[in-house]
Amino acid sequence: MxxxxxxxxxxxxxxxxxxxxxxxxxxxxxxxxxxxxxxxxxxxxxxxxxxxxxxxxxxxxxxxxxxxxxxxxxxxxxxxxxxxxxxxxxxxVNSRNEFIHTVMELFARIPDFQTLSLNTSKKCDVNNEEQGIDLVGIYQGMPVAILCMRTEGDNRIKHSDIRSFAGALSLGGYKNGLFVTTGEYAPGLTRVVKEISRRGINIKLIDRLGLMNLALRTGLEALQEKDAKPGVSFPAAEERRAIFILIWNSVFRFEKAKSYFLFGLILYGGHILMRGTTFLSLFYLSFALLNILMGTVCLYLGRNVMGTDPLKGFEPDKQ
Structure with missing residues (x-):
């Protein structure tokens, strides 16, 4: 979520x-x-x-x-x-151009984006409305194109919108794209994205909740809790705090809980086998308890308060 x-x-x-x-x-x-x-x-x-x-x-x-x-x-x-x-x-946001600039300002703060700029070679449809690609940049060393689409009311992004974006990516020579919207996506679009990926085009969908998540996350890496207030930009923290957060996230990530519990059970099995040897038995038992404790900490404290990164799993196709 x-x-x-x-x-x-x-x-x-x-x-x-x-x-x-x-x-x-x-x-x-x-x-x-x-x-x-x-x-x-x-x-x-x-x-x-x-x-x-x-x-x-x-x-x-x-x-x-x-x-x-x-x-x-x-x-x-x-x-x-x-x-x-x-x-x-x-x-x-009142206009599409304003939304595009908002998205560009947000994505420019993400470290994985080396460059990001407006697409100056947009094409128009029969109604003289711009379509295709709004932003272009370099993400993790590979070219990425971004489409920003506003929706009104309860309107949702449809299958045809995703396929049109895939076509624009293909015409522009891009293999990786981000589809960003102020609204929500219609059911079944994940299947469409997978179908398009089999043709060599990698698309990541980001709705307004994903945008919000990214907006908060861009200042979360070194967040000072007293500054986490509505409408306030999150400042960068001191270097030592950033290092501490990096170490904490490396050791106590939520995903590591399974490994800690598994090692804890293995070590406890060693404790049972070595019960005749007091020192080795206590050695295995102490490390078994330590792993179980660390697994518990990962379960309760390792989950990021912001949830999953909307860009997680978006690995640009380097072919």
Whole structure:
């Protein structure tokens, strides 16, 4: 999902209710660690002694985890409000030329675009209306053409619009194109795009929600949370924060959760096989728990608050 169409839900729990939920979560964490230690050392008193210091660490970790969840929830709501404002602004664009310049200004801020400019060789149809390609540029080192189309009311982009754009790409010698609209696409257009791709033309569809997503994302790489307000441009952050975000996204991406859980299960299997050897058994167990913990963090904190990048998967055909 590129953008939440519904307003993110507020946390309606009372302060007492949140505290109670935190205590229940802490108790379950302690109980799990105690049972795990008891099964490892096979002595309840020893397991209890080791679990008490762990309780303090678990309380700190749980507090950090819940605070991070709350910050992401608030950030998601701020992005929703900012996105709503952007959608309203895009809907108020009065002319096609104004929309084209808005798209050009937005795409020019995307690092993967090396160059971007207006297409000066547009063609007109029988009604003397411009059609075909509005913007041309270099994306990831390859030529890309962009068509910007405004829609009125509930009108949607149809199959014929996509096929016409594919024809314009073919005539212009382009193998890669972006179809950008202020509205939405009719059902079944994904099948049309796949059919066109078999002819060697790669097209990516971006609707108004995708535009909003990109508009927020262009300033999200180094976002300072206090600046995430509706109608405010997102500034670039300091270099150290940008490096931290890069490392975080590399280690705790949502897609990595499956790998962490898999390695955790493999290491736990090693722990079971090595139970006769205390040191190796604890070694495998500790790293198994670490991988499971990192997988859990990826599930809850790794998903980007902005969702999927609208340009993700758009890999220009280099043939």
């Amino acid at each position: 590129l953008y939440a169409k519904k307003e993110p839900k507020e946390d309606t729990r009372s302060v007492l209710g949140r505290r109670f939920d935190q205590l229940c979560g802490l108790f379950l964490l302690w109980l799990a660690s105690f049972l795990l230690l008891a099964s490892t050392v096979e002595r309840l008193l020893t397991a209890l002694m080791f679990s008490i210091p762990l309780l303090v660490l678990e309380a700190v970790a749980l507090r950090i985890f819940l605070n991070t969840i709350e910050r992401k929830r608030q950030q998601r709501r701020r992005f929703w409000l900012a996105g709503k404002k952007l959608i309203e602004d895009i809907s108020k």
